[in-house]
Amino acid sequence: MLHHIEIYVSNLEKSYAFWSDILGQIGYCATGRWEDGFTLGKDSEGYLTFIQVAEKQAAHPYHRCGVGLNHLAFRVEGQQRVDGLRQHCWAQAISCLYDDKYPFAGGKDYYALFIEDPDRIKVEFVAT
Structure with a gap:
């Protein structure tokens, strides 16, 4: 099982508003907040930490189709x-994302929703 994921973000406040809201819908809550980051967790599952990217690294924007x-x-x-x-x-x-193919954008037997966070990281919610 995954322990945690750490994600660098371009705008901490926008990311906090987005992630705390959307993950709050599925039971995650803020478990830590500090000047340049925050953590969201859910029970005994892994947690996500979001950190404000350093200014010198901010010029390199994220793209989900690149390496990573x-x-x-x-x-x-x-x-x-x-x-x-x-x-x-x-x-x-x-x-x-892929709203014209909702809910089967991932395949005929794969019921899922796809969205993007403020930095364009794709987020998927899949029915189990």
């Missing part, structure tokens, strides 16, 4: 929960 992380995927219980997340995203003006 492509996306983060989270399991959610049931298709109705995925649908609820989609409705929440619409209400929060969060764009849904």
Whole structure:
């Protein structure tokens, strides 16, 4: 099992607003906050830490199709929960990726929602 993931972000406040809201929908909560970062966790599962990128590194923007992380995927219980997340995203003006293929953008038997965070990291919620 994964212990934690650390992600550098371009704007800590935007990232906190986005991630605490969207992951709050599936039971994550803030477990730590400090001047240049925060952590979100859920029960005994792994946690995510977000750190404000250093100014000297900020000129190198992230792109999910380059070397490195492509996306983060989270399991959610049931298709109705995925649908609820989609409705929440619409209400929060969060764009849904591949919306024309929803909910089967990942394949005919793969019920999932895809969105992007403020730094364009793709985030997936898949029904289990």
